[in-house]
Amino acid sequence: MRHSAGHIFAENANGRTVGRLQQVTEKEREIPECTNVIVMAKLPGEGHGARQSWQALLATIEPITKDAAIRRLAENVWQVDFQQLPSSFARLIFSIAQHKLQYGILPLEHPPHWLPLGFDPSVN
Numbered sequence: 804m805r806h807s808a809g810h811i812f813a814e815n816a817n818g819r820t821v822g823r824l825q826q827v828t829e830k831e832r833e834i835p836e837c838t839n840v841i842v843m844a845k846l847p848g849e850g851h852g853a854r855q856s857w858q859a860l861l862a863t864i865e866p867i868t869k870d871a872a873i874r875r876l877a878e879n880v881w882q883v884d885f886q887q888l889p890s891s892f893a894r895l896i897f898s899i900a901q902h903k904l905q906y907g908i909l910p911l912e913h914p915p916h917w918l919p920l921g922f923d924p925s926v927n
Contacts, residue, residue, distance in 0.1 A: 837910040845905040860902040874925045
């Protein structure tokens with residue numbers, strides 16, 4: 804692989820360019836250090852099978868979400884302290900993907916500061 808003029812090019816074994824993989828901007832190259840992430844899993848559709856799939860996911864991640872590094876903010880949203888325990892983040896994402904659910908990750912440069920002071924967004 805080689806970089807040139809904001810592009811990434813794939814090369815074969817002979818060093819010959821075989822295609823452009825992705826356009827990369829300067830801003831995209833500057834990835835900030837991540838301290839926390841918000842993970843949101845898309846809830847499955849209606850129906851018995853969908854409910855079973857969701858319940859299976861929750862059972863799978865229950866031991867993971869007991870880690871102090873993970874806070875459940877809503878039924879399908881978690882805040883993960885990436886600096887404290889990155890393995891919890893990896894296990895959470897793996898479990899969601901294993902259950903074939905869509906998810907999104909919002910990286911945060913700084914830990915969130917909830918207002919008013921002392922507010923705990925965790926779902927019991």
